[in-house]
Amino acid sequence: KAGVTQTPRYLIKTRGQQVTLSCSPISGHRSVSWYQQTPGQGLQFLFEYFSETQRNKGNFPGRFSGRQFSNSRSEMNVSTLELGDSALYLCASSPGDRNNEQFFGPGTRLTVL
Amino acid sequence: AQTVTQSQPEMSVQEAETVTLSCTYDTSESDYYLFWYKQPPSRQMILVIRQEAYKQQNATENRFSVNFQKAAKSFSLKISDSQLGDAAMYFCAPPSGNTPLVFGKGTRLSVIA
Numbered sequence: 001k002a003g004v005t006q007t008p009r010y011l012i013k014t015r016g017q018q019v020t021l022s023c024s025p026i027s028g029h030r031s032v033s034w035y036q037q038t039p040g041q042g043l044q045f046l047f048e049y050f051s052e053t054q055r056n057k058g059n060f061p062g063r064f065s066g067r068q069f070s071n072s073r074s075e076m077n078v079s080t081l082e083l084g085d086s087a088l089y090l091c092a093s094s095p096g097d098r099n100n101e102q103f104f105g106p107g108t109r110l111t112v113l
Numbered sequence: 114a115q116t117v118t119q120s121q122p123e124m125s126v127q128e129a130e131t132v133t134l135s136c137t138y139d140t141s142e143s144d145y146y147l148f149w150y151k152q153p154p155s156r157q158m159i160l161v162i163r164q165e166a167y168k169q170q171n172a173t174e175n176r177f178s179v180n181f182q183k184a185a186k187s188f189s190l191k192i193s194d195s196q197l198g199d200a201a202m203y204f205c206a207p208p209s210g211n212t213p214l215v216f217g218k219g220t221r222l223s224v225i226a
């Protein structure tokens with residue numbers, strides 16, 4: 001099976017812009033989770049989608065949003081970018097059971113100037 | 114909410130030696146899984162080992178094993194016969210009721226030839 005893919009791998013944006021990141025899970029996986037990784041805050045959970053519905057949400061402002069399509073692919077959107085949004089954004093998929101291993105994509109490196 | 118503590122920000126080990134990375138957590142759940150993930154310089158998160166909380170026996174995966182003490186809420190990772198390829202950030206992750214994974218701050222492991 002192909003692994004989790006994320007596009008684009010690298011992005012450079014300026015403050016105030018918006019950005020959309022994409023994640024394609026492993027075939028058959030229904031859960032997609034997003035994480036933000038920064039040197040200061042470490043790995044933080046953004047949200048999880050399961051069968052096109054947001055199942056869990058972390059403690060991030062409303063500028064961060066996401067969605068999941070019927071083929072389980074997911075997108076994450078960040079509006080009105082701030083310098084502090086510069087981070088590695090990781091996507092992970094799993095079959096959906098809470099105790100399943102999560103399979104991670106390579107990440108999207110977002111730089112906000 | 115679960116909290117996870119990895120008290121060793123950095124560790125080093127000589128090649129072929131053994132090293133133990135510590136992790137403690139807090140949870141109100143009784144049945145759960147715990148995970149150790151590895152993140153090498155490529156940034157790809159890779160599952161190292163998984164432990165089921167209801168199992169008495171400690172999980173083992175080749176050179177990697179855990180010392181799981183449920184009452185003490187401790188979940189340490191032992192790496193035997195360390196290899197250069199083991200150099201990475203290691204994250205402890207017990208799942209919480211709200212999020213798929215809650216990560217510790219990580220331990221950066223260096224392997225000295």
